[in-house]
Amino acid sequence: xxxxxxxxxxxxxxxxxxxxxxxxxxxxEDVGYFGGVFRTSDGLQEKHGAHRVFDTxxxxxxxxxxxxxxxxxxxxxxxxxxxxxxxxPAYDQIVNEIAKLRHRSGGEFWTPVTIRTPAGGGIRGGHHxxxxxxxxxxHTPGLKVVYASTPYNAKGLLISAIESEDPVVVFEPKxxxxxxxxxxxxxxxxxxDHPDADVPEGHYTIPIGQARLAKxxxxxxxxxxxxxxxxxxxAIEMSGASCDLIDLQSLVPWDRDAxxxxxxxxxxxxxxxxxxxxxxxxxxxxxxxxxxCFWGLExxxxxxxxxxxxxxxxxxxxxxxxxxxxxxxxxETVEA
Amino acid sequence: MTDDKSIHVPDAPFRPGEKASFGKWDYAPGDLEKPDxxxxxxxxxxxxxxxxxxxxGDDDSRSGAWDPDIDDGILLEGLEHMVRLRIFDERMxxxxxxxxxxxxxRSLGEEAxxxxxxMALQNQDWVFPTYRQPGAQFVRGRDMVSMICHCIGNVEDxxxxxxxxxxxxxxDGRYISVSSPVGTQFSQAVGVAMASAYKQLDEVTITWIGxxxxxxxDYHYALNFASVYRAPVILNVVNNQWAISTHAxxxxxxxxxxxxxxxxxxxxxxxxxNDFLALYSTTQWARQRASTGKGATHIEVLTYRAGAHSSSxxxxxxxPSDESSAxxxxxxxxxxxxxxxxxxxxxxxxxEALEARIDGEVMQAYKEAVKYGDLAEGPYPSSDTIFTExxxxxxxxxxxxxxxxxxxxxx
Numbered sequence: 206x207x208x209x210x211x212x213x214x215x216x217x218x219x220x221x222x223x224x225x226x227x228x229x230x231x232x233x234e235d236v237g238y239f240g241g242v243f244r245t246s247d248g249l250q251e252k253h254g255a256h257r258v259f260d261t262x263x264x265x266x267x268x269x270x271x272x273x274x275x276x277x278x279x280x281x282x283x284x285x286x287x288x289x290x291x292x293x294p295a296y297d298q299i300v301n302e303i304a305k306l307r308h309r310s311g312g313e314f315w316t317p318v319t320i321r322t323p324a325g326g327g328i329r330g331g332h333h334x335x336x337x338x339x340x341x342x343x344h345t346p347g348l349k350v351v352y353a354s355t356p357y358n359a360k361g362l363l364i365s366a367i368e369s370e371d372p373v374v375v376f377e378p379k380x381x382x383x384x385x386x387x388x389x390x391x392x393x394x395x396x397x398d399h400p401d402a403d404v405p406e407g408h409y410t411i412p413i414g415q416a417r418l419a420k421x422x423x424x425x426x427x428x429x430x431x432x433x434x435x436x437x438x439x440a441i442e443m444s445g446a447s448c449d450l451i452d453l454q455s456l457v458p459w460d461r462d463a464x465x466x467x468x469x470x471x472x473x474x475x476x477x478x479x480x481x482x483x484x485x486x487x488x489x490x491x492x493x494x495x496x497x498c499f500w501g502l503e504x505x506x507x508x509x510x511x512x513x514x515x516x517x518x519x520x521x522x523x524x525x526x527x528x529x530x531x532x533x534x535x536x537e538t539v540e541a
Numbered sequence: 542m543t544d545d546k547s548i549h550v551p552d553a554p555f556r557p558g559e560k561a562s563f564g565k566w567d568y569a570p571g572d573l574e575k576p577d578x579x580x581x582x583x584x585x586x587x588x589x590x591x592x593x594x595x596x597x598g599d600d601d602s603r604s605g606a607w608d609p610d611i612d613d614g615i616l617l618e619g620l621e622h623m624v625r626l627r628i629f630d631e632r633m634x635x636x637x638x639x640x641x642x643x644x645x646x647r648s649l650g651e652e653a654x655x656x657x658x659x660m661a662l663q664n665q666d667w668v669f670p671t672y673r674q675p676g677a678q679f680v681r682g683r684d685m686v687s688m689i690c691h692c693i694g695n696v697e698d699x700x701x702x703x704x705x706x707x708x709x710x711x712x713d714g715r716y717i718s719v720s721s722p723v724g725t726q727f728s729q730a731v732g733v734a735m736a737s738a739y740k741q742l743d744e745v746t747i748t749w750i751g752x753x754x755x756x757x758x759d760y761h762y763a764l765n766f767a768s769v770y771r772a773p774v775i776l777n778v779v780n781n782q783w784a785i786s787t788h789a790x791x792x793x794x795x796x797x798x799x800x801x802x803x804x805x806x807x808x809x810x811x812x813x814x815n816d817f818l819a820l821y822s823t824t825q826w827a828r829q830r831a832s833t834g835k836g837a838t839h840i841e842v843l844t845y846r847a848g849a850h851s852s853s854x855x856x857x858x859x860x861p862s863d864e865s866s867a868x869x870x871x872x873x874x875x876x877x878x879x880x881x882x883x884x885x886x887x888x889x890x891x892x893e894a895l896e897a898r899i900d901g902e903v904m905q906a907y908k909e910a911v912k913y914g915d916l917a918e919g920p921y922p923s924s925d926t927i928f929t930e931x932x933x934x935x936x937x938x939x940x941x942x943x944x945x946x947x948x949x950x951x952x
Contacts, residue, residue: 234784234785234787235785235786235787237550238552238553238556238786238859239785239786239858239859240858242785242786242853242854255550255552256547256548256550259548259550260550260786260787260791261787261791262753262756262787262791262792262793263723263724263751263753263754263756263757263784263787263792264756264757264758265757266757266758267756290721290722291722293722294722294757294758329643329644329705329916330705331703331704331705331708331721332703332704333705333720333721333722334705334721482942483938512927512928512939512942512943512946513931513938513939513942514927514928514931514939514942515703515931517702517703517924517926517927518643518694518702518703518704518705519694519695519698519702519703519916519921519922520702520921520922520923520924520926520927523924523927523946523950524924524927527949529949530949533949
């Protein structure tokens with residue numbers, strides 16, 4: 206084990222998989238020589254060669270399309286879309302092509318593409334460097350979708366994604382690359398001494414579809430993913446309530462059983478995500494949870510989310526769900 | 542090492558620790574003739590797409606068929622705009638480093654492009670820029686205080702703190718809002734131009750895209766639509782060699798960027814992007830084609846990104862730190878200044894006085910702008926601006942969320 210921040214953990218996952226499987230290729234904009242604008246592929250081209258870790262033209266549609274072709278022809282392409290906000294030129298290739306190949310070809314062809322993309326806000330990135338578009342992919346049959354929150358799960362989920370026979374979109378919360386974020390931009394810790402920064406150097410996986418119980422309690426279930434997991438941790442502390450905090454980790458497929466079990470115990474549930482509320486993944490979860498837990502619910506299922514607006518630049522702290530906003534929702538739900 | 546039979550991945554010509562050497566340009570002013578803009582076919586520009594249009598020679602004189610018919614007054618105006626942009630950029634970078642801005646992008650080494658090209662247009666023409674053409678705003682008369690307020694995202698920012706710095710919007714100058722996703726404006730500009738054609742107005746649209754972004758689909762959509770509909774648009778590829786760390790070698794396998802336009806049957810030129818006169822002249826030529834119904838012109842603007850991509854970038858990791866000094870195009874401000882001095886219209890003393898005056902003006906504008914707030918200390922635009930102008934009117938679900946935010950703020 207060694208202490209890693211999320212960037213180092215992702216780098217380690219790529220390195221481990223490049224070592225283990227000669228069919229793994231890593232590519233994207235600024236990914237090769239430079240090692241990625243966030244440094245996630247730092248040193249990998251030098252170690253594994255420019256034919257395995259390389260720069261691409263600035264063409265997200267092209268990147269996804271060549272990944273489709275490589276995966277079809279026996280490779281395991283791991284491509285990076287530099288910001289999730291820039292994934293949309295690739296959307297047709299991902300949604301209509303990569304996601305549907307296995308089904309449309311009657312199972313004769315498939316393409317095990319991994320698409321990594323930094324997402325989420327909190328870096329003063331404005332509306333084009335802050336979005337969290339996970340539900341635009343969870344709504345696409347044929348794709349698996351995971352969302353990391355710590356160095357430990359970033360590495361384990363990425364290795365699972367690369368080894369998956371299905372295409373996987375891996376969201377990485379860029380706000381948490383170098384430290385967890387508890388909702389206070391003036392107090393920014395690093396990952397040093399955090400238990401989830403203790404990362405095995407070698408191969409391990411976190412199964413896709415498995416949630417993580419980040420904190421245990423009995424009054425309310427809080428479900429979240431990405432940066433918001435840490436913000437929820439702070440909010441629970443502020444609320445004084447005893448809560449299960451479930452880090453979803455995988456959105457498709459999601460660990461419904463774990464959440465139903467928790468909500469059956471607490472009778473209360475709040476779903477927290479950065480993405481806008483309307484058609485956010487919280488809506489899907491709230492509907493599914495009430496189908497199974499309705500008679501045991503003590504309060505309505507709440508959602509605390511980003512507003513249904515573009516992500517702002519200067520006023521981003523009034524956009525992202527804050528610990529106090531989540532804490533208020535917890536108190537109201539627990540007292541209901 | 543890469544096996545020859547494996548994937549071929551092009552590298553940059555020079556990497557850190559190596560000595561950059563580009564040699565001299567193969568083309569001198571006068572080498573390329575100037576076709577009749579109203580009669581010329583794309584094939585007539587084959588030499589121009591493979592070569593390099595220059596006007597300012599190595600001896601600082603202006604010559605050749607592309608020398609535009611403009612007097613030194615216009616050149617002095619261009620020089621002042623360029624000096625202003627460089628000093629403005631330096632001040633903004635200092636603000637970024639002291640936490641008064643979140644981010645910044647300079648135009649260092651590329652100042653001539655948007656300034657000369659916009660000066661060669663008419664005021665009714667539309668400017669559809671990337672983040673590397675802020676200089677067009679000086680040509681169109683934008684006040685520096687307003688520009689700085691945007692970069693800060695303070696209460697006087699005309700886009701209300703919604704965009705990252707340098708993503709200007711200036712409707713009065715027909716300078717269309719900058720978007721971060723690279724390349725999108727290139728094909729949109731064709732639509733702006735088609736609307737002008739539909740309205741039968743003498744309006745031309747100019748747009749730019751980087752060498753890197755020319756790998757996006759939008760570049761190809763633009764050329765195709767512009768060719769099919771003969772849109773009155775000027776499509777510039779600013780080949781500044783670098784897209785963050787990605788060298789232009791990765792963007793295209795073609796010998797020049799300009800020659801790709803020929804395949805779309807769009808007349809295509811390649812111009813020295815650090816030569817103010819050549820930029821002015823080629824743009825004037827393209828405007829004449831557009832405004833007489835002859836359609837689009839595609840221009841590769843050959844230059845060098847002398848600064849970092851942005852305040853978040855560290856080019857010393859991927860290119861020699863002195864690579865820009867080896868660039869055969871030199872510095873656009875220095876070249877125009879030397880030319881004006883050589884013809885007796887300018888002097889080093891006047892240049893110094895100009896720089897001192899503009900430095901004072903920029904400082905004055907900066908002091909006024911921060912009165913309206915800076916990023917470190919505020920005040921910031923009201924968070925009400927999160928909810929306004931999402932739609933033409935505020936729908937009920939946003940109204941509810943807006944009320945909730947106000948309640949949380951204690952309003």
